[in-house]
Amino acid sequence: MTANQEGAARGGRRSAYNFAYLDEQSKRMIRRCILKAMAVPGFQVPFGSREMPLAYGWGTGGIQLTASIIGPDDRLKVIDQGADDATNAVSIRRFFKKVTGVETTEQTSAATIIQTRHRVPETALEERQILIYQVPSPEPLKRLEPREAETRKMHAYGEYGLMSVQLYEDISRFGHIATTNSYPVMTNERYLMSPSPIPKFDNPKLGKNPAIQLFGAGREKRIYAVPPYTQVRSLDFDDHPFKVQRWTQSCSLCGATESYLDEILMDDKGQRMFVCSDTDYCATRKESQQASSNDGTSGSPAHPSREAEKGPNS
Amino acid sequence: MSAMETAGIEPGFRDPVFDSQHTFRCILDAFGYVGRAQVLSRANTRIGPLDPATIAVCLTLTDFETPIWLDPVADSKPVRDFLAFHCGVTVTSAEASSFAIVGNPASMPRLDQFALGTDLEPQCSTTLVIQVPAFDGGPLVRLRGPGIQSDISLAIPSLPSWFWEDWQANHELYPIGVDVLFTCGSSVLALPRSVSVEV
Ligand SMILES: [Zn+2]
Numbered sequence: 001m002t003a004n005q006e007g008a009a010r011g012g013r014r015s016a017y018n019f020a021y022l023d024e025q026s027k028r029m030i031r032r033c034i035l036k037a038m039a040v041p042g043f044q045v046p047f048g049s050r051e052m053p054l055a056y057g058w059g060t061g062g063i064q065l066t067a068s069i070i071g072p073d074d075r076l077k078v079i080d081q082g083a084d085d086a087t088n089a090v091s092i093r094r095f096f097k098k099v100t101g102v103e104t105t106e107q108t109s110a111a112t113i114i115q116t117r118h119r120v121p122e123t124a125l126e127e128r129q130i131l132i133y134q135v136p137s138p139e140p141l142k143r144l145e146p147r148e149a150e151t152r153k154m155h156a157y158g159e160y161g162l163m164s165v166q167l168y169e170d171i172s173r174f175g176h177i178a179t180t181n182s183y184p185v186m187t188n189e190r191y192l193m194s195p196s197p198i199p200k201f202d203n204p205k206l207g208k209n210p211a212i213q214l215f216g217a218g219r220e221k222r223i224y225a226v227p228p229y230t231q232v233r234s235l236d237f238d239d240h241p242f243k244v245q246r247w248t249q250s251c252s253l254c255g256a257t258e259s260y261l262d263e264i265l266m267d268d269k270g271q272r273m274f275v276c277s278d279t280d281y282c283a284t285r286k287e288s289q290q291a292s293s294n295d296g297t298s299g300s301p302a303h304p305s306r307e308a309e310k311g312p313n314s
Numbered sequence: 315m316s317a318m319e320t321a322g323i324e325p326g327f328r329d330p331v332f333d334s335q336h337t338f339r340c341i342l343d344a345f346g347y348v349g350r351a352q353v354l355s356r357a358n359t360r361i362g363p364l365d366p367a368t369i370a371v372c373l374t375l376t377d378f379e380t381p382i383w384l385d386p387v388a389d390s391k392p393v394r395d396f397l398a399f400h401c402g403v404t405v406t407s408a409e410a411s412s413f414a415i416v417g418n419p420a421s422m423p424r425l426d427q428f429a430l431g432t433d434l435e436p437q438c439s440t441t442l443v444i445q446v447p448a449f450d451g452g453p454l455v456r457l458r459g460p461g462i463q464s465d466i467s468l469a470i471p472s473l474p475s476w477f478w479e480d481w482q483a484n485h486e487l488y489p490i491g492v493d494v495l496f497t498c499g500s501s502v503l504a505l506p507r508s509v510s511v512e513v
Contacts, residue, residue: 019335039506039508040489156434
């Protein structure tokens with residue numbers, strides 16, 4: 001046993017939890033489903049979702065995935081809309097700290113497991129890192145076909161014509177594809193997949209990523225995966241190619257022009273600023289700028305908290 | 315099982331919780347980085363003809379919910395007793411199995427003899443655990459697909475002559491089909507159904 005394991009085992013006994021909360025039988029069942037999901041990228045594998053001490057809507061699908069894979073030597077990062085300090089992220093991180101004793105981190109590059117809601121980190125991931133998405137609504141066809149038995153058949157036989165019709169109706173109504181979040185993708189040219197409610201800005205990061213990407217939907221009891229180096233294509237049309245969001249502004253804190261920006265209301269007079277949604281990315285850039293400018297003054301603004309805006313999933 | 319019957323059964327993992335977690339992560343890496351061998355450093359028990367990696371995979375993934383098939387080499391009293399005691403598995407036919415343990419690949423059944431799943435439930439297929447004497451030295455094949463950056467070559471020896479032809483037929487049924495975990499000593503190497511082969 002490593003020192004970490006002994007600490008974790010002691011912590012587990014003290015708090016009267018199983019290591020990582022789930023019992024071994026549940027972990028085994030979820031682990032088997034993860035491997036099936038890896039073997040059939042984008043296919044939603046049904047699993048026996050367990051009761052967790054957090055309510056549905058707080059990422060119980062992602063939590064069960066993390067609980068089934070995490071070990072004493074992992075370093076866990078949890079983000080909500082890119083921020084480590086949002087309420088949802090803080091409570092999940094605290095939960096795992098308590099039931100595993102593992103080290104946590106805010107640094108994307110230092111994490112072995114990253115659990116996320118709504119964002120893919122800006123910092124490129126590496127091999128053997130695992131990105132776990134909390135998915136509130138795994139079915140990309142739900143808006144078009146509410147009956148689950150029917151959507152399962154559509155996936156089984158690759159009948160995705162309706163989805164194209166839907167996107168094309170967008171184009172004829174708005175002149176462009178209006179969907180900006182959960183923008184549907186085709187995974188490994190076989191399964192239509194909802195990339196959880198990430199902004200379409202993040203869609204290009206899903207494909208050919210060196211990291212393992214796992215998706216967990218607790219309420220809907222589905223697990224799916226995008227293995228490393230898998231082809232993931234955002235749906236589009238020849239005359240309306242897929243495009244990501246771009247901002248005319250740059251980040252007010254770090255000056256980034258390539259990152260996903262949140263608009264923050266500064267005061268009640270309507271003053272606004274744009275800042276990186278990914279707090280670790282922004283802080284790391286600011287630190288390296290300060291180090292290189294060597295000025296040492298502490299006058300730069302802190303990242304504004306966006307706690308209030310980050311409630312549970314609907 | 316009575317106390318007398320369990321007396322001769324070898325121990326499983328030293329620490330079931332942490333060793334199965336660690337082993338699972340190696341298996342997950344094997345499925346994520348296809349064609350690259352992963353060392354199961356917690357694999358420590360050899361039972362009859364079965365290597366530590368083969369046993370560690372069973373300890374990590376199988377239980378009373380996963381009926382297994384044993385080939386004639388694997389199917390021995392020590393193996394049955396060990397798996398019944400530590401995993402609680404029941405032994406079944408190839409076509410009804412969740413996992414199939416192949417101790418002698420040369421005489422294994424054709425791949426379509428196992429559970430293949432269906433269009434609606436492609437997950438209901440057999441995972442074959444095929445124990446081989448080495449991961450190199452055999453005929454060279456080239457793999458492509460998810461988990462592989464561009465392509466990777468593999469030269470697993472001791473497989474039946476029809477194996478890669480069957481594998482390509484298995485891949486053409488995608489998303490239906492079996493998945494394979496090759497085991498050797500303390501190492502594993504995965505071959506998920508999404509991967510195509512060029513001989
Ligand atoms: Zn920034």
